[in-house]
Amino acid sequence: MQHYSGFGLFKHSxxxxxxxxxxxxxxxxxxxxxxxxIGGGGHGLATAYYLxxxxxxxxxxxxxxGYLGGGNTARNTTIVRSNYLWDEAAHMYxxxxxxxxxxxxxxxxxxxxxxxxxxxxxxxxxxxxxxxxRVNANRLNGIDGEVVDPQTIKEIVPHMDCSDNARxxxxxxxxxxxxxxxxxxxxxxxxxxxxxxxxxxxxQQTEVEDLIIEDGTIVGVKxxxxxxxxxxxxxxxxxxxSGVVAKMAGFELPLESHPLQAMVSExxxxxxxxxxxxxxxxxxxxxxxxxxxxxxxxxxxWIGYGQRGSFPTVEHTMQAxxxxxxxxxxxxxxxxxxxxxxxCPDACPLITPTPVKNLFFNCGWGTGGFKATPGAGHIxxxxxxxxxxxxxxxxxxxxxxxxxxxxxxxxxxxxxx
Amino acid sequence: MxxxxxxxxxEHREEEEFHPKGQAHIVRPLDPDNCTDKExxxxxxxxxxxxxLHHEMWVHAAGxxxxxxxxxxxxxxxxxxxxxxxxxxxxxxxx
Ligand SMILES: Cc1cc2nc3c(=O)[nH]c(=O)nc-3n(C[C@H](O)[C@H](O)[C@H](O)COP(=O)(O)OP(=O)(O)OC[C@H]3O[C@@H](n4cnc5c(N)ncnc54)[C@H](O)[C@@H]3O)c2cc1C
Ligand SMILES: [Zn+2]
Numbered sequence: 001m002q003h004y005s006g007f008g009l010f011k012h013s014x015x016x017x018x019x020x021x022x023x024x025x026x027x028x029x030x031x032x033x034x035x036x037x038i039g040g041g042g043h044g045l046a047t048a049y050y051l052x053x054x055x056x057x058x059x060x061x062x063x064x065x066g067y068l069g070g071g072n073t074a075r076n077t078t079i080v081r082s083n084y085l086w087d088e089a090a091h092m093y094x095x096x097x098x099x100x101x102x103x104x105x106x107x108x109x110x111x112x113x114x115x116x117x118x119x120x121x122x123x124x125x126x127x128x129x130x131x132x133x134r135v136n137a138n139r140l141n142g143i144d145g146e147v148v149d150p151q152t153i154k155e156i157v158p159h160m161d162c163s164d165n166a167r168x169x170x171x172x173x174x175x176x177x178x179x180x181x182x183x184x185x186x187x188x189x190x191x192x193x194x195x196x197x198x199x200x201x202x203x204q205q206t207e208v209e210d211l212i213i214e215d216g217t218i219v220g221v222k223x224x225x226x227x228x229x230x231x232x233x234x235x236x237x238x239x240x241x242s243g244v245v246a247k248m249a250g251f252e253l254p255l256e257s258h259p260l261q262a263m264v265s266e267x268x269x270x271x272x273x274x275x276x277x278x279x280x281x282x283x284x285x286x287x288x289x290x291x292x293x294x295x296x297x298x299x300x301x302w303i304g305y306g307q308r309g310s311f312p313t314v315e316h317t318m319q320a321x322x323x324x325x326x327x328x329x330x331x332x333x334x335x336x337x338x339x340x341x342x343x344c345p346d347a348c349p350l351i352t353p354t355p356v357k358n359l360f361f362n363c364g365w366g367t368g369g370f371k372a373t374p375g376a377g378h379i380x381x382x383x384x385x386x387x388x389x390x391x392x393x394x395x396x397x398x399x400x401x402x403x404x405x406x407x408x409x410x411x412x413x414x415x416x417x
Numbered sequence: 418m419x420x421x422x423x424x425x426x427x428e429h430r431e432e433e434e435f436h437p438k439g440q441a442h443i444v445r446p447l448d449p450d451n452c453t454d455k456e457x458x459x460x461x462x463x464x465x466x467x468x469x470l471h472h473e474m475w476v477h478a479a480g481x482x483x484x485x486x487x488x489x490x491x492x493x494x495x496x497x498x499x500x501x502x503x504x505x506x507x508x509x510x511x512x
Pocket of ligand 1: 206
């Protein structure tokens with residue numbers, strides 16, 4: 001793998017950037033692998049990377065029906081934070097946060113991780129109580145966070161309406177300075193390039209149409225393009241399509257797939273250098289390095305696989321944004337799109353063994369799994385390498401919905417669902 | 418945006434007047450005290466999540482506030498039929 005550096009950039013500029021090495025190969029799959037990962041989103045690629053790097057398991061294929069990172073990874077609003085309420089979730093997202101902090105160096109790929117801070121606003125007394133509780137819980141878990149008052153918020157975000165005139169005046173916020181955003185595509189590409197350099201086969205434009213299961217054990221997958229490909233272990237990381245793959249395996253999962261929408265405005269001059277989220281009026285936004293406002297909506301309440309949601313949800317989000325930032329009322333939106341997110345009843349993911357032996361699922365991240373990408377890959381790689389749940393993944397077992405040991409994170413998850 | 422026919426009001430209205438309420442026809446265990454944790458957990462949390470036909474419950478929240486069922490395609494978003502609670506769908510999803 002060619003090492004990226006300032007010097008390399010200079011050297012390649014002399015030949016007009018025409019001789020860069022391809023970032024990854026486009027191989028024909030082998031007949032059999034140690035591990036097959038279904039789904040080449042950020043999580044699947046991170047899993048492959050850590051499997052090879054940390055566990056020395058390199059006979060691995062990632063099978064992706066479209067192109068790498070083209071699913072939710074390409075569609076999200078890129079917010080990264082670790083201020084979750086419950087210990088299990090807080091530890092897991094903080095584990096990811098620590099990996100984010102060294103990720104560009106580790107991958108030798110600039111994922112443009114920008115710790116510009118995340119504000120979660122409170123507009124009611126109950127919001128403020130929840131915020132205080134969550135910040136205190138975070139600090140007990142060694143996670144940075146503060147409760148800030150409207151004056152401080154005004155200093156951080158001068159263009160937001162922090163006055164008493166708003167319909168739902170801002171009473172305070174939680175503030176996680178280490179939170180921020182990362183360049184979503186670069187995250188997928190960096191992991192893809194890293195995994196490829198260890199010999200992992202990235203198989204694009206290939207859909208897994210069925211699973212090959214013998215005596216309750218998975219032994220391979222059926223693909224639309226290369227027929228049967230065998231494997232000792234299979235990990236499914238298909239986000240919104242998890243229910244579809246589970247159905248191939250003959251079981252149901254405790255989740256539902258919903259459209260989640262986002263949109264970007266025309267690019268404007270720098271005006272917002274942090275991330276603002278509001279549960280109550282429900283809208284979240286940041287400004288990309290290119291200048292466009294990146295705005296996220298809530299999910300549509302109905303199940304949908306169409307990668308588009310309904311207009312009332314967009315309208316509702318715009319009301320919230322204009323309520324917080326009257327100054328944006330005449331900014332034009334450029335594009336709007338939807339992803340399919342698989343939401344769990346307790347708003348926490350599934351990183352889990354399944355009723356089928358050697359088949360594992362990483363899914364159910366709902367509206368918030370981008371921030372977990374390196375952490376989820378790290379944990380899931382461990383599960384695929386050992387065949388068992390480690391301490392961090394145990395609480396995220398799908399059987400918690402039988403035992404009742406749920407991890408209810410609807411409050412800290414932050415997106416309406 | 419859906420235009421939904423409310424079988425109680427007898428009118429087509431915009432989606433905004435309605436709320437989706439999830440999977441329809443979920444049968445509550447008859448003897449909850451004696452069902453296993455698995456049975457109870459599946460009743461509460463495990464749902465059909467089909468790519469295709471889905472029978473779901475809706476409420477006409479900003480209208481008559483009554484509940485009814487819809488059979489809808491979750492990929493094309495086409496509403497195939499609307500029927501009252503207690504009635505059975507005529508367009509049936511494959512299990
Ligand atoms: C609008 C929107 C905003 C969001 N905002 C945020 C945010 O700000 N912060 C945050 O943390 N999270 C956010 N999320 C959630 C986040 O995007 C996801 O949780 C995360 O990207 C999941 O990553 P993944 O790799 O598991 O899934 P994906 O990136 O969806 O990858 C799954 C891949 O599996 C492939 N696949 C599916 N079925 C098959 C098959 N049968 N065979 C082969 N391949 C298959 C798909 O093509 C896809 O590429 C948002 C999501 C959306 C939609
Ligand atoms: Zn009605």
